[in-house]
Amino acid sequence: MAELHFFTGTMDCGKSTLALQTDYNHRQRGLSGLMLTSHDRAGEAVVSSRLGLSVEAVEVSPSTDLWALAVDRLTAGARIDYVIGDEAQFYTPDQVDDLGRIADELDVPVYAFGIxxxxxxxxxPGSARLVELADRVETLQVEALCWCGRRATHNARTMGGHMVTEGEQVVVGDTGVTGELSYEVLCRHHHRRRMTAASARVGETGAEPLPFAAG
Structure with missing residues (x-):
């Protein structure tokens, strides 16, 4: 039986690179797959890696019916030996249900990648549903690093180098960008203290008072 496999990790840990490698490995065996993406950093309808690799894909919007997409392609005579869904955190719970249905009823293995x-x-919501439904959930072993050298576990949104904690959940951006809005991966310690690499350079400690020192 085909499985729904969810690969997860922070930004910068190589999820899209692994998605592209998975697609390449399958195509080298003569298989044909369905590539899905949503809000990729490089634009619509593409799966891209920070290493410079990319392939065309179907852009998933909130209204995309993934089950109908797969069935329509198969009915038209196309082969779907596997499905790869990148940026799966942006899929709706219903779309994740469709991925599980594709694996179960069409016997097509599904590989989802997302934070x-x-x-x-x-x-x-999409990632929560994947954790609930996936046959396997795997945290990628390539560890992204916080500016302090610890393992990065959290994704921070920054404006001008300073961490922000309010705003829309979905705002497309990337790490290592010099523009106003960007993202940075941090360890829990520095995410709690809102200490980005920029704030650390200028000496903003973000220290929290000890509970017995209050008042």
Whole structure:
């Protein structure tokens, strides 16, 4: 039986690179797949890696019916030996249900890639549903690093180098960008203190008072 496999991790840990490698490995065996994406950093209808690789894909919007998409292609004579869904955190719970249905009823393996939590450390609805439904959930072993050298566990949204904690959940951006809005991966310690690399350079400690020192 085909499985729904969810690969997760913070930004910068190589999820899209692994999605592209998975697609390449399958195509090398003569298989044909359905590539899905949503809000990729490089634009619509593409899966891209920070290493410079990219392939065309179907852009998933909130109204996309993934089950109908797969069935229509198969009915038209196309082959779908596997499905790869990148940026799966942006899929709706119903679309994740469709991925599970594709694996179960069409016997097509599905590989989903996405981050678990947003810049406020809240689960994305799509990722939450993937954790609930996936046959396997795997945290990628390539660890992104906080500016302090610790393992990065959280995604921070920054404006002008300073961490922000309010705003829309879905705002497309990337790490290592010099523009006003960007993202940075942080360890929990520095995410709690809102200490980005920029604030650390200028000496903003973000220290919290000890509970017995209050008042």
């Amino acid at each position: 678990l939590t947003d810049f406020r450390t809240r689960l994305f």
